[in-house]
Amino acid sequence: MKIIRDPIHGNIELNEIELKLADAPEMQRLRHISQNGLCNLVYPAMNSTRFEHSLGVMHLAGKVADHLGLDEERQDLKIAGLLHDIGHCAFSHTSDHLLSRFGFNHEENSSRIILNTGISDILNSYSISPEKISDLVTGKGNLSKIISSEIDVDKMDYLLRDSYYAGVAYGIIDLERIIHTLKLAGGEIIVGSGGLEAAESLLIGRNMMHQTIYRHHTKRIVESMFANAVNSLLNDGKITYDSFLGMDDIDLVYTLRNSGGYAGEMMHRIDTRKLFKRVFAEKINKTLRSFRSEISKNKKEIENKISDDAKIPRGFLLMDMQSSEMSEFKVLVEYDNELKRIDEVSELAKALEKAELERLTFCIYADPKYRDNVKNLDIDDYIQYTQTMLKKFY
Template sequence: MAYPGGQLSEEKVFKDPVHRYIHVRDKIIWDLIGTKEFQRLRRIKQLGTTYLTFHGAEHSRFNHSLGVYEIIRRIIDDVFVGREHWDHSERLLCLCAALLHDLGHGPFSHSFEKVFHLDHEDFTQAIILGDTEVNKVLRRMGDDFPKKVAEVIAKTYKNKLVVSLISSQIDADRMDYLLRDAYYTGVSYGNFDMERILRVMRPREDQVVIKRSGMHAVEDYIMSRYQMYWQVYFHPVTRSAEVILTKILHRAKKLHEAGYSFKTKPVHFYSLFQENVTLEEYLRLDEAIILYYFQEWQNETDPILSDLCRRFVNRNLFKYVEFSPTNEQMKKLLELNALFKKAGIDPEYYLVVDSSSDLPYDFYRPGEEGERLPIYLLMPNGELRELSRESVIVDAISGKRRTDHKLYFPQDFIDDLSTKRATKKKIKEILEG
């Protein structure tokens, strides 16, 4: 079934710093971009608290979603068209799923989700299937079309090739966020030859494969992803900001449950605190709303909430030291907990272990948890070979998970313990030891 209106009478373009131009020729895409649910993504940062580390990282989920759409558009209109295994009737489904794949992200995304036990993918599907402007646009393609789009994003759609374009170990989502995040953070780690990768992509029955001649471009892509995670996404200063953000939300929830009388009542948080937020309430949340409360809560009478909000708003972040969860280190952590309490510093909010972990590339291993669809190379004789079987570089990192632990604390509070010199000295000895 064709979308009413079909193609736009004149192509629309968005000027983009990563892809130069984003081209919109289909009216359904133009209509989806104009919905209030999609426009909300302008008010959700792509990288959460990373702007407090890399000041250029102010770009939004809106930017990224357009970028993923553009990569998919180029793949299916320029590379796949006319090729075996590609069903061109799936074109609009792919484009819509690419555009809408991040629709359900909330403010400060992952930190927000952890505190309130939310899942942005569930909200993405709820927006697509619910009483929304997005749903009304999609239903013009047929009553079952929103369900198909939601299935692609949920990775349950019957055509696995369509799913792999948007969600796999070499998909349009990852390619855009690596290039975009590298651009806006001002680093070179995330750059790779996307043009080359797109040229050597080929459709197969269940997934995208890469011509053997493009292996080195894929190696570069995987190493770029590895470097971006450890140099940008898991940057310890960004994690410090996330720790404080998380503790603010925990403190506000705890105060609400205890009947504390807020000067600025957290009306937008009530359903979140009770963990029964409706779709309508969720869609009203964006980072402007959250930052408004943080700004106001600096003046609350609760000293912990007030202090944490001042820290976040004014970027007075926690310091950190390396931490390994060994028996010896855990004993030191218990000792620090006791010393913090003795000093009048609540360790629940001011002594935090944060861990980050990444698996740069893996392939499916029978009997192990999780499905990891490998990257396959298309050999000159038509055979498919899993990437790490051909690449020495990828083989060296396959299946190797790297984990980093940091212990975060307020250095200024410790420095101010002038009346408790023995406690201060002991705390410093443990942290510096």
Template sequence: MKVIRDAIHGDIVLDEFALRIVDTPEFQRLRRITQLGLAYLAYPSARHTRFEHSLGTFWLAKKIAENNRDTVEGAVAYAALLHDLGHYPFSHTLEALYGSHEENTRRALKEGEIRDVIGERYSLKEFLSLLKHPIVSGDIDADRMDYLVRDAYYTGVAYGLVDLDRLIRNLRYDGEKLIIGQKGIMAAQSLLLARSMMYPTVYQHHVSRIASAMLIKAVELERIREKEVATMDEVDLIARLRGSERDEVRELVKAIDDRRLYKRIVYTNEEFKNVEELKKALEDEFNHLAILDYPPKPKFEEKNAFVEGGQRLSNVSPLVRSLVELKDTHWRWGVYAREDVREEVRQFVMDFLG
């Protein structure tokens, strides 16, 4: 057994099996994967990693499981510990190029030392199925309980106050889904409220969006294969880009290093249909000097959580309904350009949009 002191949850206790998982090279790699990618360019203290988030998710999942001993198998907490194993460098940033980290997590669990450790207790098939368990990946799960509170703490914003203990005490697993008890509704509401506030202020902050778009463009131009980037950490990736044979790749990564980011030419929440056409037109005219960033809209899955009595959270909470209705108001897409060509790009986009 080992006790780890965590800034969010206090003492996190790892049993011998959890400790063996944590000590594998695959899990230790998460120390070098930042939780919020390039958000530290806007929030300098946001340097926390997937490593401590995974420990926190494990701890919360274990608490939920202990409160539901009759219906939850113990392996769920270990699945929660490993739910982010496959994250690419800078977390979600590179999923725009390589797809979901979840599939890479499944691949990572099938290879290397981590597979041997898991195999001592569980079949790989059994363990992989638990990655989709509602406690690990559901409408109200241990993952988002940890990251919302943790991200708020490390960015310093005042939106992560959630009564996790009360919420956990009032979560019941019926064998198929997690159900929020009546006494846990307020805590569940605060979780969704925290996410709705974190979305525009942190997760979609324009500085983070611009830097991420520049990094994606650099990796795209460098043509790194998915199999290679899947095992990289952020030190590996940045070293590769800094040493690139392509001038434009080195230029982009140096601009990120020096925080000389591209400027916003378009930044709007008006939907646009011809995304691929505009992207290609910008690439043909300006190469890497202008970038289109069109992120997916937020989903806010928490609204679908079941409440005691068989209804969804959005049906019993007017606050949740309002937050869901407002969720698209903070969504933005943008065109960004290097400062010396911003006026040319602005005119080009205006002509394109007619």
């Protein structure tokens, strides 16, 4: 048994197999992958990594298993918590859309690593099924909801951890009370009777962290510049699919700094804080929302069209369509002897859900010297352009 001291949860215990998995190269790589992408350029102390977050999720998975009396499944759940983020690429969610261009997400990449690397050998040596762990990580089966669902140990850890390192109190949640009120019902993780206020604390924490930390406009600008730079490397063949999957933050930054061209310039701008600015912002109305998927599919085409019309060099104007899955508002709670969604019984949840939609913004970032070039931009013109493209190609 080994004890690791954690600033969020105190002592975290690892048994023999958990320690072997944590020491595996595939897990040690997470020590060099930031938990929050480039958040540290806005909140300088946000330098935590996916490694300590994974330890925290493992720890909480064990606590939830103990509370629910899942003695036989406890070890599998803890291992799934430890390995759930093993497939994250460099800079975590900043790179998520780059994974999507290869046709999968980081959970599916986690499954690939669990099933096809030394991780599988370690699991097999302890008679633990890699396939079962993979299923828990990728959301298959009822117990996977403990790891990833509307109310899960992943969210519980990252809200507490991220708020701690950001130096804010927004993500403080009533962790012990939330865990104490969790129940298994019909294959779902639900909040039991009397736990409504604890679940509301999670909604408040999540909402405040998204508005102030995760959607901070400077963070989104930097991440847009960074992602565009990496995209250009992939498009130019300077890095391959396989090499990208194996990179950590250090590898990717080194590659960008030494790449020259557009990617090198973007990285230099980030290093020296010569950042793009928000030159256009508009709340996402019903029209924009209805064309979100089409705009996302044709993002580069529309960016180029706006750039050409505004006489801005391509690559120096970037679009950002904020989105929210708002899965937490689907949390099931016991209320008046029935199971109901939290946004059906909580006025606070309803208000937060409404505020979430109203705050989503469509933004354009560009080199500040081009600010005047887009001051008369009418986004409706480009929605019409999108419609024309759809008719042309479909």
